[in-house]
Every structure is written in C-alpha cells, then in structure tokens.
Amino acid sequence: MKLDAIGLEVIKSGLDEAALTMENQLFHSGYSPILRESFDGSAAIVGRNGGVVVGTGIPIHLFPYYLSVQAILAAHGDTMQPGDSFLLNDPYLGGSLHVPDTAIVTPFFHGGRLAAFCTSMAHKPDVGGLVVGSSSPNAREIYHEGLMFPGVRYWTKDGPNPDFEAMLRSNTRSADEVIGDLRSQVGCTRVGCGRLTELFDRYGTETMTAAFEELIQASERRIRHKLVSLSDGTAEATAMLDHDGVDVDKPLAIRVKIIKAGDSISIDFSNSDATATGPINIRPQASETAAALALISMLDPDIPINDSCRRVINFVNPPGRLTNAIKPRPINNYYPTLHLVFCATQTALAQLAPDKAVAPAGLGVGGLLFGYPRKRNGKPGVQYELMVPSLGGTPEFDGAFVVMPVAQITPSQPVEILETEYPIEVTRFEPLIDSAGPGRHRGGPGYVREYRLLDDAVCTLRMGQFTNGSWGVVGGGAPNRARCVFNPGTDREEALPILAMRQLKAGDTMRIELAGGGGYGRPSERSEQLVLSDVRDGLVSIEAAQAQYGVVIDAASMTVDAGETVATRAKMSRDAG
Template sequence: MAEAQTKAPVDAIELEIMRASLEGIVLEMQNSLFRTGYSTIVRESQDASCAIMNAKGEVVAQHVVLPLHIGSFPACCNAVLEAYAGDIQEGDAWLINHPYQGGSPHAPDMAVITPAFFDGELIGFCASIAHKSDIGGPVPGSCSGQAREVFNEGLHLPAVRYQRGYQRNLEIERIIAANSRTPELVLGDIRGQLGSARLGEERLLELTKKFGRARTLSYFARLLELAETRMRAAIATWNDGRYEAERFVDDDGIEAGKPVRIHVVVEKKGDNITFDFSGSADQTRGPANIRPPVIRGACSYCLIALADPNTFVNSGLMNAFNIVVREGSVMNPRFPAPVNTYNPTVHALVEALFAALTDIVPQKARADGCGSRSIILGGRSTNTGKGYVQYEILGGGAGARATKDGMSGSSINQSNAKIAPIEIIESEFATRVQRFELIPDSGGAGQFRGGLGIRREYINLADARFSIRSTKHVIAPNGLRGGGKGRTGDITINPGREDEKHLPTRYADYPLKGNDTFRLDTPGGGGLGDAAKRDPASVLRDIEEGYVTPERALSDYKVVLRQSDKGYDIDEAATAKLRGAN
C-alpha cells in the first residue's frame, strides 16, 4: 500500500513547497535544540544536527551544521529498524551512540530518534545527533587521545528504547547518569533532543495533513531522486580521469611520530564517480580510525562543496557516488578498534579528496586548512563539589581558494562548530582567557593567501585534568600550485616559564595546577599560487591589518616597502625589479 502511495503524481510547484517546508521544519528543530541545550557544546558551539528521515531511515531533509551526520543518521536509524522491527509504535523514542552498531562518529555523539505516524502508518522519523559533554571513560570529556579500544571511550548504547507511550525510561536515564561526570548536562541535552524531535513530528504531521499521505510520500521519494540526478548532472560536467592523492595525520596518539596515511584514488567517467580508499593505512592502535558512515558523509560534503553549496541535503546524494574501503584499514576498522578522536582523520580524508579532485574540478581548487581540534578540562567545582567538563572546539586558518584568500580564525571543511564566547567560558568554568588573537604570518604565502590561525591563552584557576585532540602540529597544511605551507599548530603549558612543556598533538589527562597557563596555537591555511604574483596592494592591506609582517612581505611576496608618515608605502619600482629578478 505504501509503495503504491509513493507513485502519486508530483507537481513541481508543490514539490518546491514541500522541499522548503521540510528544510524549515529541520531548522526549527535545530533552533529548539540549541536554545534548550544545557551544555556549552550544544548551546554555544552548536555541535549537533537534526534530520527528517523516511520510513526506511533515508534522510529526506537535514539542516547542515555538521555535514558528516548525513552518513550517520541512516546508519543509526537502520540499527533501530533492525532491533525493533515489528515493534515500533507512536510515542516511542530511541537512543543510540554506538559507532559500530550504529553510525555515530564516536560515542559522545548520541542520537535521539522518534517515529512519525500518520493515520496509524509509519511515515518517517525525526532525529538529532548531539555531542555529549561526558559519557564516562578514563578522562573527562570521554575523548582520550590514548584510547586503545572503544571500551576506553565511555558508555556505548546500541539502539535502546528511551520512551514508550511518551513515557521516559528512567532506568536508562539512571544508567547514563551513573556513567557521566556531568549527568545533569548530559540528561538535559538528551531531553532537549527529545523535545526537538517531538517538535519535528508535530510539524511533519501538519505538513502531511496539508498535502495528504500519498503526495507527501511521493515528494519524499522524488526529493531523493532529484538530489541524485542533480549531483550526477554536476559531476557529468567535470573532467573525466583517474587521479590519486594522499594526506597524513600527525600520529594516532599511541605510536608517536608515526604519521597515518590517508590515500584516495578518484575515478570519474561521465556522471559516475568512485572514491577508493584501499591504499590507506591499516587500522591504528590509537583512536584515529573512522567508520564507513563517516566516510560517506565526508564524500557527500566534498561533492556538495564542489557542485553547489545550496544543494538540498538528503540521502539521494549518497547514491551519486561509490566508495571502496578495505576492511581492517584506518577507514574501516574491525571492532573494537578505537575511534573517538576521529576528526583529524576526516580532515585528512577531505583534503586528500579535494587534492585528487583538483584536476577534475580545477575552478574549485583549494589548499589545505587547519584541521580541527578540541581542548577539554575536567575536574570538580570547589563551590558545588560537582563534576564539570570544559569542552571547546577551535578552528584556525582555511586554505586559499582558486580565486580568494582563505578565511581566518574559522572552523573549516566538515567541522562547522562555533568557537565558544569568552564571556561564557569565564562565567561557567575556572579559567580566564588572557589572549585570543590571530597569529601574523601563519597563513601560507601565495597569490591567494592562506587564512590565519588563532592563539588562545588561558590561566587555570584550579586543579584540572587537561586533554587535547588536534592535528597538524607536526605536518603542516599544504599549499597548492606553488603556494606556501600554513604554519603548524602547538599546545604549550606554562609558556615562558622554567617548567614550560609542549604537549603532543593528542594528549590525555595532563594534570594542570591552579595558576598554570596553557596556550593553543592553531595552524594557518596553505596558500595558492605564486606569492610573487600577489597584488602588492593586497600585501600592503595585509600588513595594515596585521596579517603579514613587513619582513615576510619582502621575503615571501617580494614586495619592497618604504616608511611613510602613515606607516608603509609600496616602492613599486623596487618591487617590480625584485619580482623580475626572481
């Protein structure tokens, strides 16, 4: 019956109304989630996504905050469908955060999924995935850079029923609370996710009443078809060929100094494109591994970025490409290989994809960016005795683009979380931010300059346990077409003091003392093109804005300056002579 209903006639105008309405519903779900968030991770950094899925678990609409979740939602929903086949009722809700039995990138990313019924028939699901401040494990924040198996990464839930008849399962809540250092925050965020999903259900039912069940399901199916068709049409306009590229992650957190290879072969012919990751490194001992649902999300992100950033996001996009992953590799590890500091690996994957696609879509070329990182402090409040977790996500410099400079001090690529405001951090946690600034000369030189990294320096007011998961502190972001590399990152404890210490890219559970300081420098983006071809006026503007120093203007960009009453002027004759000599 349902199959026949999906074949109802499709009206182009109504289809567009349906598309915009679904997008609006998901955005409303997202706003509800952020405004009811208990943790700074959800409320300020917005480390969460919402989606509407059809009855098969395919995403029909997602508001893109975190692009990877387009691969995670179907995998999580499929786990629910498999575990509860024949026993899905109105008023149900499920939790799942298991990277292997579901599709969460790592266990802190917990999904809340609810079914949507119309006239007694299941028509879809509403869901969100949101990062949790702490789900147990050996370190505050549950993201140990030295985890050796998933069991070191906190509480894992397969698909479990959280509600029946709209009544919460309090036993599950007690289990979660008992396994978290911040139970109030975790349960508050889960309940916010539940409220967001129920809001989505309500709006979806209103929409279904407006169009009728048959037409609604037809539009769901047609939107999936259109996403694939339009993506294939864009792919067909690109150059055919076979290209390969690789990038490296600094290390896996266990085998220090051993880079982790991410390799891709891209084969494109007509409207078909395949991404083969078989040449990537074997699965790692440390938590640098990623699972196939995450890879599908990353490939979807890259194709959207190259084809049309305004693409309507749904599972149809994942039908427009193929992936090949080798079992037992860093891209498809065997259980129980650790996965919790997955994001640096995904950045290397995305940049390898963009590098391989440079000759296929040359007009969208881009240099490497800063990757991603988070810092985590945990302890117990001296005022309340309760546990706290200060979890911050920090960006840096984006790589230069084919026609533009890279953005500075920003999250890049698939990492799309916001940097938490200083006022919030200082009001909720026992730290003070002493410096928050862009780092001059950190962007790679080029005709188009890489974006600048940031420096954020804190003083710690009480004893705490500190962890970092980062990347590109050893291997610098690559430039492109002759552009320079971006500056590498660094994490320093007590800079300038006798007890100064530099931590590795990934580190878990460093004991910070009261009055210790720590400074995070994030990488800059790579440059694109010959720096000697950069417009001297742009170099002068960079100097005036503090992005480039006069010394680097001369050495990197071959721009000769002279002092003036207003600061600097360009010596055009000397610049032309110097550039001509090179």
C-alpha cells in the same frame, strides 16, 4: 494530490522550515556549551526506509543518520509506537562518529502507520570512559571511550525512562548537561513530528512519500549533471597523519583514489594504511561522509545534502583500514582523520577540475578538554572546546578566519561563556602574524588562544597534525603548523604531543596555536594593496611581505615601494622558472 513542480517546491519549503525549527529548538534548549554555543549537533527528517530527506546543522552528521535509523528498524521495527524515541551511540552499530555523538531517533506515524523519522545527533561533554570528555589518548579499544547504547527506548508517550536516566547519571561526569542535552534532542524531534503532522494532514501520506523520493532524486540529478563537467580519468592524493599516539615515530597515510567517468564516480580508500592501535581510526560513516562533502563542495555547494550521495558515489573502503576500523578499535580522535580525508579528496578532485581547486584548511583540528571538580556553580563539569583553524584560499577569495572545516557551523566558544561557567581565564585570543599560507588568495590566518587555570583540573588534548601541516595549491604556500605549549615561558614549559593528558594546578597556563589555511595561487600574483592591508592589520610582517609576496614596504611611511616591488617580483618569477 498530484505532485507537480510547484507543489513539490511548496512541500520542500515546508520540510526545510520543519528541519530549521528542529535545529533552532535543539541549539536554544541545549544545556552544554558545546551544544548551545559551538552548535555541535544536527537535526534531520528521514524517510521510513532510512534515507535522509532534509537536514540542518553539522553536515557530517547527515549521511550517518541512515545507519542509525537502519539499526533502530532492525532492533525495534516491529515494536515501535507513537511517542517512542530511541537513543543510539554505538559507532559500530549506527552512524555515530564516535561514542560521545548520541543519536535520537523518533518514529513518525500517520494514519497509524510508520511514515518517517525525525532525528537528531549531538555531541555530549562526557559519557563515561577512562577520562573526562570520554576521549582518552590512551584508549586502546572502543570500550575505553564511554558507555555505548545499541538503540534503547529512551522515551515513550509517558515520558523518559527513569531507570535509564538514573543509570546514565551514575556513569557520566557531567550528568545535568548530558541529560539536559538528550532531552533537548528528544524535544526537537517531537517538534519535527508536529510539523510533519501538519504537512501529512494537508497533502496525504502518498504525496508526501513521493515528495521525499523526488527531492532525493532531484539532488542526484544535479550531482550527476555537475559530474559530467569534470574531466574523466583517475586522480590520487595522499595525506599524512602525524602518528597514532602509540608509535610516535610512525606517520600514517590516508590515500584517496578517484575514478571518474561520465556521471559516475568511485572513491577508493583501499591503499590507506591499516588501522592503528591508538584512537585515530574512523568508521565508514566518517570517511565516506568527508569524501562526499568534499565532492559536493567542489561541484555545487548549493546542492541539498540528502540520501542522493549514497546513490551516486561508489565507495571502495575495505575493513581494516584507517578509514574503516573494525570493532573494538578506538576511534575517539576521529576528527583529524576525517578532516584529512576531506583534504586529500579535495586535492585529488582538483586534478580533475584545476579551476575549482581549493587550498586545505589548517590542520590541527580536534578538542581541548578540562575536567573540573567544581565549575563556577559548584558542581563538577567538563569544559569541552573544539579547536577551530582557518580555511584555505580559493580561486576567488582569501580563506575565512576561524572557521571549522567540513563542519562549518561549529565556532569557537565565546570567551565570556567560558569565563562565566568555568574557573578559567582566556588571557589571549588573537591572530598569529605570518601564519596564513601565502598565495594570490592567502589562507585564513592562524591564531593563539591562551588559558590560565583558576582551579585544579585534568586536561585532555586530542588534536592532530603538529608535524605534518597543510599545503597550498596552484603555486600557493603552506601555512604555520599547530602546536600546544604547557606553561609557556616558565621553567616548566613543555611542548605537548597531539594526544596528551596532564594534571593541572591553579595558575598553570596552556597555549594553543591553531593553524592558518593554505594559500591559493602564486603569492607574487597577489595585489600589492592587499599585501599592504595585511601588513597594516598585523597579519603579515614587512619581512614576509617581501620574502613571500615580493612586495617591498617602507616601514616609516607604511607604503609600497613600487620600483623595488617590481624588481623583487621579477626576480621571484625568474627564480621560479
């Protein structure tokens, strides 16, 4: 069959449907709340050489599939059979972002020959290691962070490898959920293979292979076309991590340098600080993915994410930097560093396209983990919650409230699910007043989430940026900074560091305050009625409305004092120069 524009679009729709069906299968058959409620997973269809063609789920997973498939091809390329599924989670071998992220790679055969791969990556609540959740603040090497699998044959046409599952059950604190999630991943890739069989039978291997390549090239052409609209030149940005959990007085720098000429772009991390002793390092599949997504989100967020980015962007990312850790450096708390790479890249790109500048989301992303001897069902288990801040303001809109930056589909877990499955109460979950970065378009507000333990538990906190917060752009202001407090309001109150472990007793409380997003544009340019609406909604205080926005509100009538507002804003403009 000759491949024309209409035929290509029909095939693309079929591939998109296949990937979405895989995603639906993954999230609806997952066992752990982090997969079925927080959607910390993805699925993709990958060409036979490893290039991602289409994918769904968390976008930060999609670029790393290339490395995972390459690792499987290197180890098993000559022995793969129909019905096989391989498991890989070694971040120094494949594309996993940290050890709990397990990839399932299922080869697809057509006419007796390898034609593609269906893949899935998903976060596991526990894969062994020093602490519950496999994310120890005290990890000093990757071997402290859980079991690593180099690409084992987990499944064949006869079913799962029982010896492997028995070994895994003996080395995880949450066996039923981990194995249930793995089987969900295998199942979703098999659904994908079924959809591919229909497409390959209809159009043939030659046409489908050509369509894979054309879809990647189409995205490449769109990226290069959009790149031309950016100013040529060099732009740089620096963002600071608080510390690595070991040398707590030493902040660490992520430095991004962008060189853009025509339809070509280079992103250079070589001036970032050296790898750290503590577990805040990241691998190239994390740093380069974050930078690529920052670029795509600025150029055109509708560009399909596939292997095109590897072809367009030239990365300079020497080993031994925070952005390219060398084995056996620990990497379990990768997300705050990845997020900071994204923010720094956004800030640098804004210098080349000021009209497309976007304020960074709130910093302080990460995870909060509770390990229980007994869940509500009487079995041991791990509550693994993602700490989700709010997004920054944009040229057109206020920042979204409680949306994970970079991995936007991963929401906070519903309170009802937590209280049903774990011995815990969520006693507060509400916005924090005056937490949004002020601006013509303010950031999304921060919020508080407070827990009370109903049973003893081990708590692991892995977050980032309690000291070095987010920032505004184009005259916008900074939001609040995240923080975590143990037993607030008692004589045992303790402000926790970004990396911490505590043994908790029934009745103990934990309060997390998540950061709002940065503001876009001068706050004095914000609509008076929008400021008033924020005050009425409890997001901005009357005092902050005047001090930050120059809007004077009468507390009794809850109306804007027009005369005082004009005078206050005029003074703010004079003071700003």
